[in-house]
Amino acid sequence: MDNADSSSEPAGPQPIRRLQESLINRIAAGEIIHRPSSALKELIENSLDAGATSIRVTIKDGGLKLLQIQDNGCGIRKSDLPILAERFTTSKLSTFSDLQSLRTYGFRGEALASISHVAHLSVITKTMTDSCAYKAHYLDGRLTPAKPGQSADPKPCAGNDGTTITAENLFYNTPTRLAALRSSSEEYARILDVVTRYAVHNSTVSFVCKKAGTAGPDISTPSNSTTKQAIRLLYGQTIARELLDAKFSSGVRSADEDSMDVDNDDAEEDGWHGEALFTSANYQAKKTVFLLFINHRLVESTRIKRAVESVYSTILPKGTFPFVYLSLEIDPRAVDVNVHPTKREVHFLDEESIISRVSDEIQRTLAGQARSRTFEYQTQTLLTGGILDVNQSAKKGKGKEKAGEEDDDSEDEEEAVAPSGTISKQKTVYSKDKIRVSQADRKLDSMFPILDPATQASATQFSSTERDRDKYRSRDNSSSSLRPTQTPAANTSPRSHDIPESECYLTSISGLRSDVGKAQHNFLTEIVQKHVFVGIVDVRRSLSLIQHETKLYLLNHASFAEELFYQLGLRQFGNYTRLKLEPPPPIRHLVRLAVRTENERWKECGLDMEADEVVERIVTKLTGNAGMLNEYFSMRITPEGTLASLPLLLPGYIPDLARLPLLLMRLGPQVCWTQERECFSTFLRELAYFYSPGDLTMSQKGKGSEKVDGDGPGEKRERWQIEHVLFPAMRKYLLTPRNLLDRDVLQVANLPDLYRVFERC
Structure with a gap:
């Protein structure tokens, strides 16, 4: 009974204690430094x-082992170093009223303290008046x-004007x-994104970002460039063009406000202005890339x-x-920057009117752009929000009725209703903007002999041609003719096959696999996925x-x-x-x-290598x-030392x-057999090189490697595989x-440009 009574008694209040200073600072650091x-x-x-x-940034292990930033700024005075990393120590504020006119990035003095x-934080700094740098x-x-x-x-040391801040072993105690x-x-990808965004907005500042121990930087921008040039350099030519x-600005009124003849005095009270760089309708991506700077501060705004x-x-x-990319400069008195620990968000007055003005101007620019948006079989010249006065449209319609005119498909312009409900003009699609991709059109293949069925059947059995035997013939003139068994039919195409991704843990x-996705170039991938094959220009030089x-x-x-x-x-690994x-x-x-073939080339270059020793080491490996x-990899080597299968x-x-x-020769020295990831990567690269089409004799021109079998079944078979198997697979996978x-694609013609040339003639 006593136990039951005691358990039913309510628990008393817990005492309130003051947290230790170290715990307070560590909690505060977690709010500022997330990653x-x-x-x-x-x-x-x-x-x-x-x-x-x-500004130079050096990173190791994604910034966890080392995060270093070096600048050539004004530096830090030696007398300020003792309190540099204490909380709420700053040179930006002295009174609360300073928040109302803040024009700097930092102001609370918590960044270095949190880090x-x-x-483990270290600082090397030197001002212009100091005779040496100091390290703390x-x-x-x-x-x-x-x-x-x-x-x-702080200890004196060598150093340039400016400050170098190094943070090592980040989150070692959490x-x-x-x-x-x-x-x-x-x-590291997140770090590159941050550097990229600041490099775009601060185009007059040189930014360099690299991994520790690597020779070349991943990001390198020059100073004194423009915002457009920075975007072209950092985000690519596809976006830039x-x-x-x-x-x-607050002093520019939209056409709707002018037509309504209303006063807009409210917009003039608090001055603001801004600029935006944005892509036309010809550019498409899988996610929005939105760079927003308000008073030069990188922020986020879901509403904008x-x-x-x-x-x-x-x-x-x-x-x-x-x-x-959107940059707004608003009167600091109208902006509250102290609403988020990391300064990621800001609040400002007249948010609705500013957002509306920005959206309207972007829409008006898109609607008035000269270049039209192209589709696969036609061109849409009306983008959006094309503005035509309704009264003018009504007058135009009445005038036609009086003149007895009727609508005709041959008119240069016809009225259309935009998605927003406003009436707009849509131009006729001209011949120069039509995209001809009919499969019935004549292609380069029509200029070459077509393989007969017997030749197509023989195309599935690969034996060494005379050219290939000359390249890899042994000294006793013996060569083996290899034939793969159970090969697919000659008319087999990847279109009838689906290659599923294997499950691999x-x-x-x-x-x-993730690296492949990250390295993808969106515009070039779109070209390959939506291309129409025209023909092979030179099969020996691999040009199409x-x-x-x-x-x-x-x-x-x-x-x-x-x-x-x-x-x-990679897609079929293990299967x-x-x-x-x-x-x-x-x-x-x-x-x-x-x-032996390569050894002859080595000797010509002055290298003398024992062929038997090289062979033995490769075979052993x-x-x-x-x-x-x-x-x-389904590459079976029998105990007798024969190669029974390939993937x-x-x-x-x-x-x-x-x-x-x-x-087989390249697998020995070119594959890293000691590290798992590098082993798989280098082996697949060598396997891909083996599979890729190309002429082995191109590197030996002038040595009896004149063009052989140019019109024979070997080249016809290769042409057929490239067009009917290789390019469809590229389109799909x-x-x-x-x-x-950068090195393997060249635009050689553009239909609108060709029309301009012919018009001049």
């Missing part, structure tokens, strides 16, 4: 406040010695926060973003979004023509094929169809053929990893088996990286 990118954002703002014209509570270390907001037993006072972060690659610009997206909702197809493969909309592109199909087969290898070789060739014999190759990456496509000796755009 490495938020710490870098605070440090970049400090550098910009210091008047820096050059010092969750990382901080822990929990206070100066700390660099090593136990030393003094905590394991929960550390465990909740993403991978280092994703955190579709950019439209608009400027607006939704308003801008609503403008594009009537222009872009569903599920596609624009790129928008290896983090290395998941990371490699494709059409996308009104443009004609010349591309190196071998480079595109190599990237395609690499991605197909390949086997391509059996009958009879199974001995790998030692194949490697010896390749090594391959046979030693035979189990892994068979399990993961089939694409149904209907058989690689040139004359390249097999070169593949390839996510093209940016490096292909």
